[in-house]
Amino acid sequence: MPRMRTIVIGGVLLALGAGGFWWYSSKRPLAVPVASIERDVPIEVFGLGTVEARILSNVGFETGGMLVAVDADHGDKVAAGKVLARLNTASQDARVAKAEAVLRSSEAVMLRAEAQRARADALLAQKESTAKRRRELAERSAGSIEQAELAETEAVTAAAERNVSRADVEVARAAHADARANLLAEQTTLAKHKLVAPFDAVVVARKRELGAALNSGEAVFTLVDPASIWVLSYVDEGRAGDIAIGQPARITLRSRPGQPFAGKVMRIGLESDRVTEERRVYVSCDQCPPAMVLGEQVEVVIETGRLASARLIPEAAVHGFDGVAGSVWVVADGVLEQRRVRFAARTLDARLALTEALPADLPVATLVGPGFAAGRPAKVGGTK
DSSP states (O other): OHHHHHHHHHHHHHHHHHHHHHHHHHHSOEEEEEOOEEEEEEEEEEEEEEEEESSEEEEEOSSOEEEEEEOOOTTOEEOTTOEEEEEOOHHHHHHHHHHHHHHHHHHHHHHHHHHHHHHHHHHHHHHHHHHHHHHHHHHTTSSOHHHHHHHHHHHHHHHHHHHHHHHHHHHHHHHHHHHHHHHHHHHHHHHTTEEEOSSSEEEEEEOOOTTOEEOTTOEEEEEEOGGGEEEEEEEEGGGOTTOOTTOEEEEEETTSTTOOEEEEEEEEOSSOOTTTOEEEEEEEESSOOSSOOTTOEEEEEEEEEEEEEEEEEEGGGOBSOOSSEEEEEEEETTEEEEEEEEEEEEOTTSEEEEOTTSOTTSOBBSSOOTTOOTTOBEEEEEEO
16 A cells, blocks of 8 residues: 555656646747848759750651762761762663753754754845845836735745744753753752761761662761750749749759759740640750760759848748748747748748848747747747
8 A cells, every 4th residue: 555655646746747847848938040141142943954956957868779878977077068978879870861861952953943043034034135126126117016926925934934943943942941950850869869968067876877778858867066065954834933044054964973064044945844844944055075965864053043132941941831922930029929921032952032021130930840839938049
């Protein structure tokens, strides 16, 4: 019985002690770390992306044929106009030769027609002169009227023949022009059997080899303009509102971690991805390595602005943050209170900048603990 009494008394004393400790703790001012003013705060957004090229072409022949020469390979730098590959030209050479023969024949026909026209012009002039002279003789009764009429009829016939010869010349000229155009077409087709670089480029891929039978338009090489290399990054729509062309950026290649390169925003996509809700932002790289690999993953940090001074609150210390506003804990008159506030910006490390609507001398908690409650005594316990 005495032992039981001792246990009961001990339990009561323990409960009283725990209650007293709880009462003391709840009344003791809580040390609260608060935000301090920071200077020149960068506001940045983050995006993931890949290395891409603005000018990339899969080039091939405009006509089909057998590949008989390949003069470029993977990694080669080629100048605009350089021959990259050739097709077998035997059949097309024959077509060009035939077109040249047709052109020469049309030239001969045209020269003959022009000569006949000149003959017809001369004959008409002679017939008109004879008809005029005989008409004059007939009017002076020195010649017969029948001879004069006959000469005039011959002149009319000569004029008609002259018109026919002129038409023959036009027909011959048209045939010659058609033959010349046909030759040009065959020569153009022959030129298409030679594949040339359309711009200064680097050969990214060689897709076909000697002896391959190619169809029209089939790609043989993939070419990239090295001056057009840039980064395509995807930025969350919720963070992309302040991005503008020309803003500075930092680019980190996956193959070079910890080595960021300077760049700037060159283009902002006009259409967001409807599934991922991300915006495409294209960033140039001012000092990137010369041999960037297409498709390599990159991290991009874009600086959208700077705050001359700001009090920054970790997002974890904000209740009900909706992207614009939320509730924070403040120390007002020695006790904790919650205030609904708006934020001016969000930093890359998930801190929120308070607006000037909240008094600068009102301490704002940067770390929320389990003992936080409205009306709890509190004191500033540090800055963060």
